[in-house]
Amino acid sequence: MQFFGGSEISPSPPVPTATGNNAHMMYIFNRNGVCLLYREWNRPLHTLNPQQDHKLMFGLLFSLKSLTAKMDPTNAEKGNLGIPQLPGQGCSFHSFRTNTYKLSFMETPSGIKFILITNPRTGDLRETLKYIYNLYVEYVAKNALYTPGTLIKCELFNTALDQYVRSIA
Amino acid sequence: MGREVSESCIDNLLMEMVSTYCNRFYANKPELAARRIEAIGYQVGHQLSERYTMERPRFTDHLEAIKFICKDFWSELFKKQIDNLKTNHRGTFVLQDNHFRWLTRMSIDQSPENGASGEPSIIADDKAVESMHLYFPCGIIRGALSNLGIPCAVSADISNLPACSFVVRIKA
Numbered sequence: 001m002q003f004f005g006g007s008e009i010s011p012s013p014p015v016p017t018a019t020g021n022n023a024h025m026m027y028i029f030n031r032n033g034v035c036l037l038y039r040e041w042n043r044p045l046h047t048l049n050p051q052q053d054h055k056l057m058f059g060l061l062f063s064l065k066s067l068t069a070k071m072d073p074t075n076a077e078k079g080n081l082g083i084p085q086l087p088g089q090g091c092s093f094h095s096f097r098t099n100t101y102k103l104s105f106m107e108t109p110s111g112i113k114f115i116l117i118t119n120p121r122t123g124d125l126r127e128t129l130k131y132i133y134n135l136y137v138e139y140v141a142k143n144a145l146y147t148p149g150t151l152i153k154c155e156l157f158n159t160a161l162d163q164y165v166r167s168i169a
Numbered sequence: 170m171g172r173e174v175s176e177s178c179i180d181n182l183l184m185e186m187v188s189t190y191c192n193r194f195y196a197n198k199p200e201l202a203a204r205r206i207e208a209i210g211y212q213v214g215h216q217l218s219e220r221y222t223m224e225r226p227r228f229t230d231h232l233e234a235i236k237f238i239c240k241d242f243w244s245e246l247f248k249k250q251i252d253n254l255k256t257n258h259r260g261t262f263v264l265q266d267n268h269f270r271w272l273t274r275m276s277i278d279q280s281p282e283n284g285a286s287g288e289p290s291i292i293a294d295d296k297a298v299e300s301m302h303l304y305f306p307c308g309i310i311r312g313a314l315s316n317l318g319i320p321c322a323v324s325a326d327i328s329n330l331p332a333c334s335f336v337v338r339i340k341a
Binding site for chain 1: 177180181184187188274275276277295298299302
C-alpha cells in the first residue's frame with residue numbers, strides 16, 4: 001500500500017512555459033500591509049477574491065516571521081521583531097516550498113516585503129529578490145510621479161520587472 | 170576638483186524642490202511656480218558656466234557657445250553630451266538629449282486595467298508634473314548662456330520620454 005511519495009498520486013509541478021516564464025506571481029507589500037503591487041504571470045487557480053488574497057498573504061508572512069524568529073535555537077538574545085534589519089541579518093525566513101510551488105520572501109529594512117512565487121525547482125532566489133528591490137528603488141522610489149504608500153503604477157518598473165522575471169532559471 | 174555629492178541626493182532634492190514649489194508655495198499658480206523654478210535654474214547655470222569655462226578663451230560666436238553647452242557643459246552635468254543639435258541659422262537651436270538623466274525614472278501607467286488611472290485628467294496631470302521638472306534644466310541653460318553674453322529664451326519639449334529637446338531662441 002502506498003500512501004505517500006508516489007509521483008503518480010501527487011500532482012506534478014507545472015512545466016515551465018515555452019516563453020521561459022517560470023514565475024507564477026509576485027506581491028509587494030509595504031510596512032503597513034498595503035499591497036503595492038500584485039503581478040500575475042501564470043496562475044490558473046484563483047481561490048479567493050483579491051482583497052482576501054492579499055490579506056491572507058500579508059498575515060501569513062507576518063506570522064511566519066514571528067514564528068521563525070521566536071523558534072530560533074541559536075539566538076541567545078531576546079527577539080528583535082519590529083527593528084529594521086538588513087536582509088540576512090538576525091533570523092528571518094526566506095522561502096518555503098510545496099510540491100507545486102516555491103514561495104520566496106525578502107523584507108527590506110524599510111519594511112517593504114517582496115514575495116515571489118515560482119515553480120518548485122527554482123534555486124535560491126535571494127539575489128533575485130535583491131535585484132528586484134534595486135529595480136524598485138530605481139523606478140519607483142525615485143519616480144517623481146509616485147506617491148509612497150499607494151499602488152505602483154509605473155510603466156518602467158513593470159516592463160523591467162517582466163523582462164527580469166522572464167530570465168530567471 | 171573639490172568634493173562630490175551622491176547622485177541620489179541631487180535627484181531627491183530636485184524632486185522635492187519641484188513638488189514643494191508646485192504643491193505648497195504656489196499651490197494653484199503653476200505659472201509662478203514655473204517661473205521660480207526656472208529662476209533657481211538660472212542662478213545655478215550662471216555659476217556653473219563660470220566654473221566650467223575657467224581655463225578657456227572667449228567664444229568667438231554663438232554657435233561655439235552652444236557647442237560648448239552641448240559638449241563640455243552637458244558632460245560635466247550629466248556625464249554625456251547632447252545627442253543632436255539642430256539650428257535654423259537664424260538664432261534658434263534645438264538641443265536633443267535622447268536619454269535625459271533627470272527624466273529616466275519617471276513613468277506612469279497608461280494601461281486602463283488599473284481602474285481610474287486611464288482617465289485623461291490624471292494623464293494630463295502627470296504630463297504637467299513632468300513638464301514642471303523641466304523648468305530647472307531650461308533655467309540652467311539660460312543662465313549658462315547669459316553668463317557667456319548670449320541672452321536667450323529656453324523651452325523644453327517632451328513628446329517622447331525619456332528623450333527631450335531644449336529649444337534655445339537667441340534674442341537678437
